[in-house]
């Protein structure tokens with residue numbers, strides 16, 4: 001499937017948010033819509049990180065730093081683009097991803113604590129305990145206005161969210177100004193970043 005031309009960069013999209021917001025679900029659907037691979041950053045955590053989370057211990061910045069570098073390397077290594085489900089909770093984490101994988105844009109899945117807790121509570125097949133949602137939310141720094149990306153409300157269905165993300169990418173995410181703002185070196189055009197909050 002063709003998802004980009006010589007005029008547009010390949011999609012480098014991180015679907016971010018706290019545990020249970022729907023990153024894996026939506027990123028999988030979005031990758032299919034764009035015809036690019038899907039990567040779950042949870043699969044790239046070192047075993048020690050998974051063990052900590054499974055034991056109900058939140059990760060620290062130091063725990064996350066090498067993992068984020070691994071995630072960035074996976075994005076940078078995907079020649080035709082990729083959609084990655086990755087919590088990327090802090091601005092500094094996203095800066096790290098953009099430094100390692102220039103051109104990366106972000107889809108932030110946002111929801112109320114009550115809705116997120118209900119979705120996590122209904123899940124039985126995941127290492128992440130519901131008890132860590134509070135620290136996930138406390139760590140979260142929402143997407144800032146100068147960060148290329150969009151924020152979506154997770155009360156929508158997964159298909160609606162994937163459609164909105166794909167539309168945002170096609171209308172805004174692949175624009176030269178976005179690519180520049182997210183650090184894609186070869187793009188030099190300037191202008192508004194086309195940020196959308198559907």
Ligand SMILES: Nc1ncnc2c1ncn2[C@@H]1O[C@H](COP(=O)(O)OP(=O)(O)OP(=O)(O)O)[C@@H](O)[C@H]1O
Nearest residue numbers: 019020021022023024025119123128154156157158
């Ligand atoms: N938009 C949605 N509407 C209703 N249910 C959803 C939606 N998105 C995801 N879900 C459900 O919510 C739960 C959490 O979704 P998912 O596992 O994709 O979240 P996640 O952010 O990847 O979580 P984690 O980071 O903990 O792996 C799953 O049971 C999933 O089926």
Ligand SMILES: O=C(O)[C@H](O)[C@@H](O)[C@H](O)[C@H](O)CO
Nearest residue numbers: 018019020042059064087128
């Ligand atoms: O940075 C983190 O704390 C982690 O990436 C977590 O967010 C989980 O891995 C993920 O959400 C799965 O529940």
